[in-house]
Amino acid sequence: MENERSVYMKKAAQREFSVPFRIIRHIYSFYSPAPPMSAWHQVYRTEGLSHSFHADAVLVLLAAASAGYRIFAEMSPALILSCLCVIISNNEMMNGAVKMDRSSKIELTNMCLIYDDKRVLVQEKQGLKEKYKGGLVFPGGHVEPDESLLDSVICEMKEETGLTIHNPQPCGFKDWILEDGTRYIVLLYKTDHFEGELKSSEEGRVFWLDRSEIENANLIWNMRELMQIFETDSFSEFFFRIQNGSYKGQLLG
Template sequence: MGGKLSRKTEIELTNMCLICDGNKVLVQEKKGTKGVVFPGGHVEDDESLLESVIREMREETGLIIENPIVCGFKDWIQEDGTRYLVLLYKADEFSGKLKSSEEGRVFWIDRSDLDSINLIWNMKELLEIFDSDRYSEFFFKIKNGKYKGELLG
C-alpha cells in the first residue's frame, strides 16, 4: 500500500466587512496603498470567525458591529502553496464612534460615489457578492503567469 496523500492545506484566514448605513458604506484607505478597500483583518488563533470580524471592525473603525452576515469568500493560492481565504461579511447594525486606526483612514461614502474612487483589490467584484445572491466566491487562478480572478456562483 502506498503512502496516504495529505489533504491538509495551510490557510491564512482573514475577514472583510461591508458596513452599511442606509445608502452609505464604510471604506478604508489602507496605509501603503493608493486605493480604498472595505475594512478587514486576520483571524487570531483563539477566536471564532464571528469574533474575529467583530474585533477587526472595532479595531479598524471604532464601530461595534452586531449580527454580521456571511456573504461569501475571496480566495487564492499564494506562491508558497498557502491558501489565502477572506470571509466576506455584511453588517448594518452597529454602535460606537467612527475612528481611523494605524491601518488607515476610514470614512463613509455614498454608494453612488463608489465608481468615482479608486477601489483596489477587486472591491468592485466583491460588491457583486455583498449585494446579490448570484455569486458566493471570488477565486484567483494563475493563468499565463498572472493571477486572474473570477466570480463564482
C-alpha cells in the same frame, strides 16, 4: 551465468536513489524466493512511508512483475495492489505511521461591508505600493488562532473603525493560492447593525462613502467585484487563478 536474483539486484542497485527500488532491493536481499508480507510491513513502518510513496511503489512492483522477477511474477497485478492496500490499512491501525495527508495550509482573514441605505464604510489603506496609494478597501484583518470567526470580524471592525458591529452575516469568500501553496482566504461579511463613534486606525483612514460615489471611487483589490457578492445572491466566491503567469480573478456563483 548470472541468476535471476543477481540480475535483479544489479538493476535495482542502478536505482540507488529511487525509494521504491531501494525498498524492494532491501527486502529481496533477505528472502528467497519471496519475502513474507510481514517483511514488507516492517520496512514500510521503519521507513515511515506515505501514500504518495505507495502510488510509486505499485508502478515499480507491476514493472518488476512484468519483467519476470520470480518474487513478483507469481503475483497478479491485482494481488500486488491488494497487498499494498492491506499494508497501508494495517499501518494506519497499528501505529499511525502511514497516513494520507489531506491537510493544506490556510491563511484566514476577514472583510466586512458596514453599510446603511445611503452609504458604505471604506478605508484608505496605508502602506501600499505606489500604484495603490489612495486606494479604498473595506475594512478587515487576520483571524487569530484562538478566535472564532465571528469574534474575529467583530474585533477587527472595532480595532479598525471604532464601531461595534452586531449580527454580521457571512456572504462568501475571496481566495487564491500563494506561491508556497498556502490558500489565502478572505471571509466576507456584511452588516447594517452597528454603534459607536467612527475612528480611524494605523491601518488607514475610515470614512463613509455615498453610494452615488462608488462608481467613480478609487476602489482597489477587486472591491467592485466583491460588492456583487455583498449585495446580490448571484455570486458567492471571487477566486484568483494563475493564467499565463499572472493572477486572474473570477466571480463564481
